Amino acid sequence: MEPVEVSGAGLTPLEAVALAQRRTVVRLSDDARKRMSESAAAVIEVARRRPVYGRTTGVGANRDVLTTDPEHGARLLGSHSTTGTTSYPKDVVRLGLLIRVNQLASGGSGLDPDVADAIVALLNDGELPDLHRGGAIGTGDLGPLAELGLALGEVIDGTSALPLLSSNAITLAECCLAYVEASTLINVVPLVGALSHVALRGNAEVYDVRVHEARPQPGQVRVARRMRGLLDGLPIPPARIQDPFGLRAFAQVLGPAVDHVDALGNSLRIDINASAENPLVAEDTVLHNGNWHAMPIALALDSLRLSLHSVATLSTSRVANLVDPEYTGLSRFLASGAEASSGVMMIEYVAHDALAAVRSAAQPATLGTATLSRGAEHHASFAPQAAVLSAQLLDALREVLASELVTAVRAIRLAGLTPEDLAPAAVGPWLADAFTALPPDLTDRSLREDLEIARGLMTQWGDRQVEHPAESG
Structure with a gap:
């Protein structure tokens, strides 16, 4: 069976649940890959001219602290992976990862398509990370998505941690x-x-x-x-x-x-x-x-x-x-x-x-x-x-x-x-x-x-x- 393309558009809640429950093989669509590549290139240029939240600054109350530390992303994932001790059910994790890929496919995050591909690989291989409840209050699933970032490994660099976390994908699942x-x-x-x-x-x-x-x-x-x-x-x-x-x-x-x-x-x-x-x-700017x-x-x-x-x-x-x-x-x-x-x-x-x-x-x-x-x-x-x-x-x-x-x-x-x-x-x-x-x-x-x-x-x-x-x- 041919993989189902994830394009960042047209996905319904019922279709998303069905794809996840059936463990359907998926792939990032070519159009989505192009959008993600263009937004990744655009945010690099913008960051050379002005501060970009989470990429060249701290987060939360540290939003006004500039940083060029290449380990900024790793530290952000490490600290923000603090969660409670109860794991999400695997069906929630699988659906949440599918939703996050679909969101990234729409091209507004500035993340490279390699990040979406890495999440797709987890979905298709069935190697789902252990994500935990705790710390999400409807302003982004920071803890579990930080755990996802750690599971993705080197594909997440010093500037791409925060964009991965900027989502309620697990809650939406x-x-x-x-x-x-x-x-x-x-x-x-x-x-x-x-x-x-x-x-x-x-x-x-x-x-x-x-x-x-x-x-x-x-x-x-x-x-x-x-x-x-x-x-x-x-x-x-x-x-x-x-x-x-x-x-x-x-x-x-x-x-x-x-x-x-x-x-x-x-x-x-x-x-x-x-x-x-x-x-x-x-396009050629970022909007906070x-x-x-x-x-x-x-x-x-x-x-x-x-x-x-x-x-x-x-x-x-x-x-x-x-x-x-x-x-x-x-x-x-x-x-x-x-x-x-x-x-x-x-x-x-x-x-x-x-x-x-x-x-x-x-x-x-x-x-x-x-x-x-x-x-x-x-x-x-x-x-x-x-x-x-x-x-x-x-x-x-x-x-x-x-x-x-x-x-x-x-x-x-x-x-x-x-x-x-x-x-x-x-x-x-x-x-x-x-x-x-x-x-x-x-x-x-x-x-x-x-x-x-x-x-x-x-x-x-x-x-x-x-x-x-x-x-x-």
């Missing part, structure tokens, strides 16, 4: 992984919600196109369209004139999460293709700037987490409805068998435990502040922290949704409904999947395995196209 996971999970929420709608005999007029034309919030409109696609033709009459919020406000609550994950994807697409270098080599500041990414992550917290809250409200005979017409806690059986009573506890984790991880990372390097740096985005919180939240949200899925499927079983009973509604094949995967035993027992199966089933659903294969047949 974690953000891209969170983006893909969030997008996948958001695509699954309507499937789980549709099964709860069936179990609760919901009123589908809340998804009527006229409702959403009256208030055309983009994400809400898309969710309502998806729900109509799943529920249209459902031959089950609604149990109520007006449903509880878990059903009635489904599109209005999931819609903002759809909007926010789109916004995160757009911000990531810009940054993984950007010459976010300081200084930026622009603040493009290393990751506030757009941090705010996008914070907004997404806050919106997903509401999605999780509404999911637990549907679980509460599902265990209540007043809403289902079934037994308390969907119990089966002897009197006073507990059924799925503990599922509700599991869901709220996970919801508490979602709530904790939803706290905005951008509320933090920092003053560093003798006041030379007095603000930070805390995007790395936002990325970590996002991964934690998404794992807990999956647990919440698994709780709802197990409960909804059990309620449908108890009601005696089959996938065929839902025809011609498109939700039927998804119910068939769930019936096949989840154990039919309704006696009191541990439901931990059911929750694990549900988590795996949602992963399978998320990996598919939005349409179920049977829907397009």
